[in-house]
Amino acid sequence: MTIQDRSPEQIAGKPTSAARTTLSHIMTGSDTNLLGTVHGGVIMKLVDDVAGAVAGRHSGGPAVTASMDEMAFLEPVRVGDLVHVKAQVNWTGRSSMEVGVRVLAERWNESTPAVQVGSAYLVFAAVDENGKPRVVPPVLPETEKDRRRYQEAQIRRTHRLARRRAIKELRDARAAEGIED
Numbered sequence: 001m002t003i004q005d006r007s008p009e010q011i012a013g014k015p016t017s018a019a020r021t022t023l024s025h026i027m028t029g030s031d032t033n034l035l036g037t038v039h040g041g042v043i044m045k046l047v048d049d050v051a052g053a054v055a056g057r058h059s060g061g062p063a064v065t066a067s068m069d070e071m072a073f074l075e076p077v078r079v080g081d082l083v084h085v086k087a088q089v090n091w092t093g094r095s096s097m098e099v100g101v102r103v104l105a106e107r108w109n110e111s112t113p114a115v116q117v118g119s120a121y122l123v124f125a126a127v128d129e130n131g132k133p134r135v136v137p138p139v140l141p142e143t144e145k146d147r148r149r150y151q152e153a154q155i156r157r158t159h160r161l162a163r164r165r166a167i168k169e170l171r172d173a174r175a176a177e178g179i180e181d
């Protein structure tokens with residue numbers, strides 16, 4: 001039996017802290033939008049990068065972004081800010097992992113603590129050399145905060161699946177009625 005024939009429960013789990021990662025970046029003039037603040041897409045790239053690193057670390061190999069949802073921009077980020085993107089695996093399924101990311105900014109011209117400027121939840125699928133999903137080790141939450149994040153991620157997972165199913169049913173029903181759009 002190879003590891004891929006096993007269920008996640010038959011694989012040794014990994015604690016949340018094993019893959020937790022922070023990526024830091026100083027924002028420059030080339031990161032700005034027309035308003036002069038940092039472009040949301042630049043932040044999203046950092047979020048995807050750190051989440052990919054976390055998913056790769058947790059699963060012990062390559063992982064691809066399956067979805068990114070609830071990307072929230074809470075405060076503008078400015079040129080010169082030192083941005084930290086902090087990520088951890090919140091939840092694991094058979095081959096997918098929900099990664100939670102917090103974005104913090106230290107203002108270069110203020111001696112105040114870093115402020116949270118954004119957050120996001122991403123689903124990554126661990127893949128094999130053929131790009132097919134592979135089994136991941138279950139994440140083992142260590143703290144009460146990890147356990148809360150695990151439970152919240154399960155709620156999001158249930159909603160994602162329900163939404164996907166409902167939309168598919170609607171499209172199938174419209175197609176069955178011969179409606180084209």
Ligand SMILES: CCCCCCCCCCCCCCCC(=O)SCCNC(=O)CCNC(=O)[C@H](O)C(C)(C)COP(=O)(O)OP(=O)(O)OC[C@H]1O[C@@H](n2cnc3c(N)ncnc32)[C@H](O)[C@@H]1OP(=O)(O)O
Binds near residue numbers: 052065067125
């Ligand atoms: C060794 C350590 C190294 C560490 C250091 C590494 C450093 C490295 C840093 C690099 C950091 C850059 C990271 C960038 C990452 C990209 O930019 S990747 C590029 C963008 N993404 C892609 O191209 C992915 C394209 N999509 C696909 O390939 C396929 O759709 C997928 C995602 C593999 C899924 O395949 P599928 O055939 O649909 O498989 P399926 O069994 O249905 O789904 C697999 C799992 O994914 C879930 N899933 C699928 N679609 C979705 C969805 N839309 N929403 C939610 N969940 C979904 C399913 O529910 C399922 O979950 P489980 O029940 O198994 O837990």
